[in-house]
Amino acid sequence: xxxxxxxxxxxxxxxxxxRHPSGQVVNIHEQHYLVDAGEGVQQQLIKYGINPLKIxxxxxxxxxxxxxxxxxxxxxxxxxxxxxxxxxxxxxxxxGELLENHLKYFDKELPYEVxxxxxxxxxxxxxxxxxxxxxxxxxxxxxxxxxxYLFREKEPGLNxxxxxxxxxxxSIAQITAAKRGExxxxxSGEQIPNxxxxxxxxxxxxxxxxxxxxYSGKAVALTKGIDMLYHEATYAAAEQRTxxxxxxxxxxxxxxxxxxxxxxxxxxxxxxxxxxxxxxxxTECRERFPESYLALEGETFTIEKER
Amino acid sequence: xxxxxxxxxxxxxxxxxxRHPSGQVVNIHEQHYLVDAGEGVQQQLIKYGINPLKIxxxxxxxxxxxxxxxxxxxxxxxxxxxxxxxxxxxxxxxxGELLENHLKYFDKELPYEVxxxxxxxxxxxxxxxxxxxxxxxxxxxxxxxxxxYLFREKEPGLNxxxxxxxxxxxSIAQITAAKRGExxxxxSGEQIPNxxxxxxxxxxxxxxxxxxxxYSGKAVALTKGIDMLYHEATYAAAEQRTxxxxxxxxxxxxxxxxxxxxxxxxxxxxxxxxxxxxxxxxTECRERFPESYLALEGETFTIEKER
Numbered sequence: 001x002x003x004x005x006x007x008x009x010x011x012x013x014x015x016x017x018x019r020h021p022s023g024q025v026v027n028i029h030e031q032h033y034l035v036d037a038g039e040g041v042q043q044q045l046i047k048y049g050i051n052p053l054k055i056x057x058x059x060x061x062x063x064x065x066x067x068x069x070x071x072x073x074x075x076x077x078x079x080x081x082x083x084x085x086x087x088x089x090x091x092x093x094x095x096g097e098l099l100e101n102h103l104k105y106f107d108k109e110l111p112y113e114v115x116x117x118x119x120x121x122x123x124x125x126x127x128x129x130x131x132x133x134x135x136x137x138x139x140x141x142x143x144x145x146x147x148x149y150l151f152r153e154k155e156p157g158l159n160x161x162x163x164x165x166x167x168x169x170x171s172i173a174q175i176t177a178a179k180r181g182e183x184x185x186x187x188s189g190e191q192i193p194n195x196x197x198x199x200x201x202x203x204x205x206x207x208x209x210x211x212x213x214x215y216s217g218k219a220v221a222l223t224k225g226i227d228m229l230y231h232e233a234t235y236a237a238a239e240q241r242t243x244x245x246x247x248x249x250x251x252x253x254x255x256x257x258x259x260x261x262x263x264x265x266x267x268x269x270x271x272x273x274x275x276x277x278x279x280x281x282x283t284e285c286r287e288r289f290p291e292s293y294l295a296l297e298g299e300t301f302t303i304e305k306e307r
Numbered sequence: 308x309x310x311x312x313x314x315x316x317x318x319x320x321x322x323x324x325x326r327h328p329s330g331q332v333v334n335i336h337e338q339h340y341l342v343d344a345g346e347g348v349q350q351q352l353i354k355y356g357i358n359p360l361k362i363x364x365x366x367x368x369x370x371x372x373x374x375x376x377x378x379x380x381x382x383x384x385x386x387x388x389x390x391x392x393x394x395x396x397x398x399x400x401x402x403g404e405l406l407e408n409h410l411k412y413f414d415k416e417l418p419y420e421v422x423x424x425x426x427x428x429x430x431x432x433x434x435x436x437x438x439x440x441x442x443x444x445x446x447x448x449x450x451x452x453x454x455x456y457l458f459r460e461k462e463p464g465l466n467x468x469x470x471x472x473x474x475x476x477x478s479i480a481q482i483t484a485a486k487r488g489e490x491x492x493x494x495s496g497e498q499i500p501n502x503x504x505x506x507x508x509x510x511x512x513x514x515x516x517x518x519x520x521x522y523s524g525k526a527v528a529l530t531k532g533i534d535m536l537y538h539e540a541t542y543a544a545a546e547q548r549t550x551x552x553x554x555x556x557x558x559x560x561x562x563x564x565x566x567x568x569x570x571x572x573x574x575x576x577x578x579x580x581x582x583x584x585x586x587x588x589x590t591e592c593r594e595r596f597p598e599s600y601l602a603l604e605g606e607t608f609t610i611e612k613e614r
Contacts, residue, residue, distance in 0.1 A: 014387055015350050039380045040347045043322050065413050069380045073346045076372045080321055094412075101408045105401075106372050 003028050003153060003205045004302040005228065007295045008044035010269035012234050012248075013066045015039070020297055021066035022270060024230070025050055026151050026207060029132045034058045035149055035209050041070030042077050048298055053081055057128055059135065060091035061211060062121070062146035063098070072102045079110040086113040090128070090135075092121050092145045121145040124222050138222050140213035143247040148210040150223055158198040168192060202305035208261075211270050214244060215253035220260045227303045229263040230295060232270035237284050251281050255288035269295035310335050310460060310512045311609040312535065314602045315351035317576035319541050319555075320373045322346070327604055328373035329577060331537070332357055333458050333514060336439045341365045342456055342516050348377030349384050355605055360388055364435055366442065367398035368518060369428070369453035370405070379409045386417045393420040397435070397442075399428050399452045428452040431529050445529050447520035450554040455517040457530055465505040475499060509612035515568075518577050521551060522560035527567045534610045536570040537602060539577035544591050558588050562595035572610075576602035 004027050009020030021038025025045070032054045034041070045052045052074060061067055071089070078087065089095065096116045103110065117127065119137050122145075128135040131154060138148035160178045164170070174184050178197045185191055208223040210216075211232035223229060231254035235243045243250045249257075251268065258266035266289055271278055278294050285292035293301065311334050316327030328345025332352070339361045341348070352359045359381060368374055378396070385394065396402065403423045410417065424434065426444050429452075435442040438461060445455035467485045471477070481491050485504045492498050515530040517523075518539035530536060538561035542550045550557045556564075558575065565573035573596055578585055585601050592599035600608065 014384055015353070017350075017353050020350070039377070040350065043324075043327070043347065046322070046324050063412065065380055065383045069376075069383075070346070073372055073376045076376075077321055098408075098412055101405075105370065105405055 001029055001156075001202075001305065002302070003207070003305075004300050005207060005230070005267070006048055006050065006300045007267075007269065007297050008041055008048065009036075009038050009297055010271055010295045011038070011066070012270045012272050013064070014273040015066075016273050016276075018297075019271065019273075020044055021069070022061075022211065023070060024209065024295075025055075026209075028151060028153060031056050031130075031132060033135070033151070036061055036067040036211070037069075037071035037074060038066050039069040042074040044297065045074075052078060053083055055087070057135075058087065058089045058091075059127075059149045059209075060089060060095065061140070061148060061209070062092060062142060062144050063095060064144065064212070067212075068098075072106065075102065075110070075114055076107055078112065079107055083112045086115050088115045088117055088128070090117045090119050090137075090149075092119050092147060119147050121147040136222075138208065138210060138219050139216070140210060140219055141216045141247065142212045142214070146212055146247075148208060148213065148219060148223075150206065150208045150226075152206045153204040155204050156201050158194075159201045160198050164192075164197045168197075170197075200307070202307050205303045205305070207303065210257065212248055214247055215249055215256060217260075220257050223261045223263075226261050226263045228265045228267065228301060229258050229261055230267040230269060231257045233268035233281060233285065234270050234272050236275070236281060251284035252288065255285045255292065258285075258289045258292070263289075264291065265301070266292045267295040267301060268292060308336055308463075308509075308612065309609070310514070310612075311607050312514060312537070312574070313355055313357065313607045314574075314576065314604050315348055315355065316343075316345050316604055317578055317602045318345070318373070319577045319579050320371070321580040322373075323580050323583075325604075326578065326580075327351055328376070329368075329518065330377060331516065331602075332362075333516075335458060335460060338363050338437075338439060340442070340458070343368055343374040343518070344376075344378035344381060345373050346376040349381040351604065352381075359385060360390055362394070364442075365394065365396045365398075366434075366456045366516075367396060367402065368447070368455065368516070369399060369449060369451050370402060371451065371519070374519075375405075379413065382409065382417070382421055383414055385419065386414055390419045393422055395422045395424055395435070397424045397426050397444075397456075399426050399454060426454045428454040443529075445515065445517060445526050446523070447517060447526055448523045448554065449519045449521070453519055453554075455515060455520065455526060455530075457513065457515045457533075459513045460511040462511050463508050465501075466508045467505050471499075471504045475504075477504075507614070509614050512610045512612070514610065517564065519555055521554055522556055522563060524567075527564050530568045530570075533568050533570045535572045535574065535608060536565050536568055537574040537576060538564045540575035540588060540592065541577050541579050543582070543588055558591035559595065562592045562599065565592075565596045565599070570596075571598060572608070573599045574602040574608060575599060
């Protein structure tokens with residue numbers, strides 16, 4: 001029942017020697033979701049031991065190259081690998097035109113279907129859902145239409161306390177009914193309320209990816225109580241003006257977002273190429289929000305289960 | 308007066324953990340030419356200490372993604388770097404359509420011009436020329452229109468033998484005339500033939516890049532006497548049938564090309580992802596052509612001057 005995020009890249013538009021552009025894999029119960037796909041993302045997947053064929057869906061925040069250029073090569077390679085399962089790509093318009101051009105010039109005979117799902121970056125929408133997870137869009141404030149993504153684990157099923165099974169001598173049918181949330185009638189005629197028999201094994205976990213963006217009160221409101229927040233911090237706190245003008249955030253903005261969402265943990269990334277040493281950026285965040293971490297490529301951040 | 312080739316990638320279509328797709332920089336007298344531009348080429352340039360802004364012209368062999376996907380991100384980044392100098396890209400059609408799409412969606416406000424020069428892959432044509440170098444197309448045999456590229460250093464200027472200057476007490480004007488190739492009349496009335504006074508400081512050097520291709524007798528004929536030959540060797544010698552069917556070459560093909568061009572040195576690359584260990588491929592080449600080398604990324608192969 002994993003819930004973890006592996007960083008594939010943390011550069012902003014200009015890549016550096018040791019920082020690739022944006023890309024992350026969110027692994028929830030071994031379902032792998034790719035969030036952003038900067039150049040080199042397929043090789044980063046291989047490097048960090050994630051089989052590219054495992055990618056279930058792709059979420060693209062916006063149509064700037066440093067978040068997207070790696071997707072088309074990945075699409076080609078998945079074809080060479082013989083992928084058959086359709087691949088859904090959630091992205092703002094006009095991604096469909098880019099995809100059409102790509103398929104026309106490079107992948108006329110792809111053995112699987114790439115399905116574009118348009119993301120309205122002005123709305124908070126449930127985009128994808130299964131028994132395990134929901135993925136929601138979060139409107140962001142960038143120079144072009146841009147959406148963050150919120151991953152929410154579904155409520156896990158109820159467990160029945162073992163000692164209650166023994167105490168009331170529950171049958172298999174009664175245990176199953178209790179797991180469905182029902183109250184149980186014993187042969188004695190006594191009714192045992194479900195809450196006395198069962199418990200949630202852990203609280204559902206959540207992760208939000210907010211990049212690229214200015215500080216956004218709306219995004220904060222939509223990610224309240226998040227377990228782990230990735231917020232871009234392209235610039236140091238002193239560069240507030242530059243950040244604002246360019247639709248980006250500073251370390252101070254990222255920390256403010258973490259404080260206001262009441263996040264348990266903050267990851268920062270999308271670092272400007274001007275910063276060779278990232279420790280000062282981390283320090284600026286930690287002074288404001290101690291549970292801050294650099295989203296360095298190759299690192300995996302796990303959200304542990306909490307009851 | 309450098310003449311060297313730096314390998315940026317040596318993978319074929321599926322990249323591997325440690326092999327990027329095709330890309331090389333040919334440095335002739337500090338003029339840098341990029342040949343093929345697979346995904347990640349801009350970061351490979353940075354990694355190997357070559358400033359991307361130094362790229363003078365780009366030569367694309369064919370429009371398969373593993374030779375091209377890195378070009379568009381590079382074009383974007385050069386814009387962010389503030390490049391002003393136009394960039395010529397030599398590539399087969401319909402590269403212009405791809406470029407147009409790229410500019411439309413990603414680089415509407417590029418501060419420099421990207422100029423596509425169409426390469427007719429059926430012809431041996433002088434594409435680019437300056438005082439230092441000529442670049443020629445070489446028709447290749449692949450599944451799609453594909454051209455190799457031949458870099459020929461121009462004849463270096465004549466040097467005047469120092470001891471002859473002393474012997475004949477030559478004036479500056481006479482030395483300059485001798486360097487232009489003229490015979491010299493001494494005050495005594497004696498005529499000294501130019502060949503007695505001057506020498507070529509070194510023989511012009513040459514490099515050919517032949518990928519992707521089946522063995523091609525025509526390409527061999529056009530690269531006769533080459534100093535250094537890069538020939539793809541996607542497969543081991545035993546895979547002749549697969550190579551032929553897919554428009555690729557084996558180690559045996561590459562060695563045969565080196566033998567028949569009378570190359571001084573052979574570099575092989577574009578290795579299939581199936582080969583984790585490349586030494587057996589090298590051995591197969593060396594058994595046929597001893598001066599064979601693996602085009603491993605990060606390696607630089609220098610062609611030394613020879614008089």
